[in-house]
Amino acid sequence: MSPVAMTLLLVVTLAAFAYSASKRWALMMTAKTPANRADRLGDRVKAVLVYMFGQKRMPRYAAAGWAHIIVFFGFMVLLLNSLILWGRGYVLGFNFWVFGEDQPLGMAYAFLRDIFTLLVILGVLVFYWNRLVLRLKRLTLNVEGVLILTIIFVMMISDFVYEGGLMVRAARAAGETGAHTHAFMPFSSMFGVAMSGLSDGAVNFLWHAGYWTHSALVLIFLNLLPYGKHFHIITVLPNVFARDLTPRGRIRPLEDIEGRLEREETLGVKAVEDLSWKDVLDFYTCTECGRCTDQCPAARTGKQLSPKHFTIGLRDYMYENQATLIAGPAPAAEGESADEKFMLVPETVKPEVLWACTTCGACEEECPVFISYIDKIIGVRQNLVMEQGTFPEQLQTMLQGIETVGNPYSYPNDQRADWAEGLDVPLMSDGPEIDYLYWVGCAASFDDRSRKVAKALAKLLKMAGVKFAILGPEETCNGDPARRAGNEYLFQMLATQNVELLNGYNIKRIVTACPHCYNTLKNEYPDFGGKFEVVHHSELLAQLIRDGKLKPKKSVSATLAFHDACYLGRHNDVYDAPREILRAIPGVQLREPEAARDRGMCCGAGGAQMWKEEEAGDSRINHARMQQLLDVLPGGNSCTIATACPFCKTMLSDALADKDHEEVGQLDIAELLLKSMEGE
Ligand code: SF4
Ligand code: SF4
Structure with a gap:
């Protein structure tokens, strides 16, 4: 077409892109916390194939x-x-050899190109519809979205125009009228036919315009991306490849807290430089689709937290301060430390946002x-709690309780085994032979x-002949609330102490009815030397039913809605076991709320x-969740909300009481199963 023009276009646009990309790279490198994502290469490649090329998560929102x-x-x-088009800037009719239009592979490719050009146009129309007609709240309805869609739309149309022009020119070069259409290019052929009535000048103009519009728009598009x-x-691609492959519910341990304190180094995330390169890559990768916020229980109940805005707020903050961040910390204003100048809370991240998660x-x-949130939010909380001492006052009571008496309720820890009075449950200190340690948990x-x-x-365990014991007063809080409140120091003390105790008893298998204990013992204690198998009571009870050791026979006539606990379901993929138990109970009718399993809404x-x-x-999160569960129940006192977590139990029972729904029952799966067993 024009080698000079094409060379100019390529050199200018590619150089501009290289400049922008190098700045983004340098900005990413200002984040100092290391993140090793070069392990488990096979799993990483698999993640890219499944989630990027396989687009596995995309259809969760069907149309978009x-x-x-x-x-x-x-x-x-x-x-x-x-x-190919850029090549044609130098050689008219350029093609990579196997893709020549007279070769089978070339014809197959031309067919695919034709079909996909039309499909992309249709896809763009769906996106226009979502943005301009439906104006979906979860999207960022700004000019950028529409501009990019328009660029893609014009690029696709220009390709059809170029191909149509080629067909008409080919016919006229052979001294024929019409267009040299091809059956394997049905849509380009339609453009060819439509253009065949135009004058030579008009066809040539459109052909050139189609060519240069497509060739240039791709490069302009590339330059807008960063x-x-x-x-x-x-x-x-790099973001999915570098995703965190460790268990979902695990918080990465903050290393060397004592040493950091002595060296007066930052604890947690105070400024953006305390993040990792992977965190910044997350910011770059956010598509602003708003799916996260759409599902967030805090955002759904009107809190200030919107995960999408948390991410793009941090991204925009980094972009705005790009030059300063790359150059290194700016000299502080008088009376201000350089450190304070870049503090994220409260300007960039509001405390109300942080504490709503x-x-x-x-x-x-x-x-x-695969953008992560929990690690970033906990990182900022860690700094507020351990370094700055600014956090919601009520958390102090919980933290003090754990620190002084080993439980967040602040009860004397020697009352831990009081619940078991009269049940003949042995303590580990008595030295019994056991199949399982029952980790009771504070609740x-x-x-x-x-x-x-x-x-x-x-x-139930006794009925099934399972040999078990409890730690009684030796058990303390597992540390989950302290860790998630940002007190990593306290958590690590508890984790070390509990692991020492459990390893001291040579515990091999643990059962617990609390998903938070389950998650911590299973996914977080291995970082502190814990080497035991942990099962949730739903998993063990389901197995005992399968093995015929528990035979629920008595009818429990109730219509149930089961509430998935986040730390059992989403964080640990245990969805089926509790449902299996409920289905095994005669007389039970199980209803699923619309938000169930991996889309289940948190209890708060x-x-x-x-x-x-x-x-x-x-509104309150527990009220909103309760309503979702009530929506699938017919009403009346035969209805029950079933749970498998003590905290969900508390939150949903409170919600039922707050909203005068005391006729609706609220029971744990173990209580329901026992109802069906007693009297056997
Ligand atoms: S974080 Fe993920 S889900 Fe949320 S807006 Fe960005 S891309 Fe979408
Ligand atoms: S973890 Fe839950 S509450 Fe926190 S931001 Fe994500 S969806 Fe919202």
């Missing part, structure tokens, strides 16, 4: 998801077309590009409602929320 899948594969197919949400087109994981489950030790669950579980207790006032919003 399928439109995205089409556009994604369209881009894959059409990338080659752009390379400045907006479409940067994910480039960063998604329940660590439920709904955002991370939904994010199609079932001290909270009256949960004590009933402990009793029910103990009875996790992430240390249980121990503080809920942040201000339109």
Whole structure:
């Protein structure tokens, strides 16, 4: 077409892109916390194949998801077309040899290109519809989104115009009228036919315009990427590859706290430089689709926390301060330390945002590009709690209770085994032979409602002939609320002490009815030397039913809605075991709320929320969740909300009482199973 023009276009646009990309790279490197993501290469490649190329999470939002899948594969197919077009700037009719249009592979490719060009147009129309007509709240309805869609739309149309022009020119060069259409290029052929009535000048103009518009727009598009949400087109592959492959519910231990304190180093995340390169890559990769916020229980109940805005707020803050951050810390103003100048809280991240998170994981489950939230939020909380001492006052009571008497309820720890009175449950200190250690947890030790669950579980284990014992006063809090409140120091003390105790007894298997204890013992204690198998009571009870050791026979006529606990379901993938138990109970009718399993809504207790006032919003999380569960129940006193977590139990029982729904029952799966067993 024009080698000079094409060379100029390529050199200028590629150089501009290289400049922008190098700045983004340098900005990413300002984050100082190391993150090793070079392990488990096979699993990482698999994640890329499944989640990026397989687009596995996309169809969770059907229309937008399928439109995205089409556009994604369209881009894959059409990338080659752009390379071919740039080549034609130098050699008219250029083609990579196997893709010549007279070769079978070339014809197959031309067919695919034709189909995908149309499909991408249709995909873009769906996105226009979501933005301009439906104006979906979860999206960022700004000019950038529409501009990029328009660029893609024009690029696709220009390709059809170029191909149509080629067909007409080929016919006229052969002294024929019409267009040299091809059956394997049906849509380009339609453009060819439509253009065949135009004058030579008009056809030539459109052919050139189609060519240069497509060739140039691809390069302009590339240059816009680093400045907006479409940067994910480039960063998604490394981001999915570098995703955290450790168990979902695990918080990474903060290393060497004592040493850091002595050296007066920062604890947790105070400024953006305390993040890791992977955190910054997360910011670059956010597509602003808003799926995270759409599922977030805090955002759904009107709190100030919106995970999407948390991410893009930090990203924009970094972009705005790019030059300063790359140059290194700016000299502090008088009376201000350099450190304070870049503090994230309260300007960039508001405390109300930070303390509203329940660590439920709904955002991370939904994010199609694997952006993490919990580690970042806990990182900032760690700094506030351990370094600055600014956190919600009510958390102090919980932390003090754990620190002084070993439980957040502040009860004397020697009352831990009181619930077991009369049940003949041995203590580990008596030296019994056991199959399982029953880790009771603070809630079932001290909270009256949960004590009933402990009793029910103990009875069931005895009925099934399972040999078990408890630690009694030797058990202390596992540390989950302290860790999630940001007091990593206290958590690590508890974890070390508990692991020492458990290893001292040579414990091999642990059962617990608390998903928070389950998650911590199973996923976090291995970092402190814990080497034991941990099962949730739902898993063990389901197995005992399967083995015929528990035979629920008595009819419990009730209609149940089961509530998935976040730390059992989303964080640990235990969805089926509790349902299996409920289905095994005669007379039970199990109903699923719309938000169930990996989309189940949090009860509002996790992430240390249980121990503080809920942040201000339109409604309470437990009330909203209760309503979702009630919506699938027919009403009346034969209805029960079933749970498998002491904190969910508390939150949902409170919600039922607050809203005068006391006719609706609320029982743990162990209590329901026991009802069906007693009297055997
Ligand atoms: S973990 Fe849960 S509460 Fe926290 S931001 Fe994500 S969805 Fe919201
Ligand atoms: S964090 Fe993930 S889910 Fe949330 S807006 Fe960004 S890409 Fe979408």
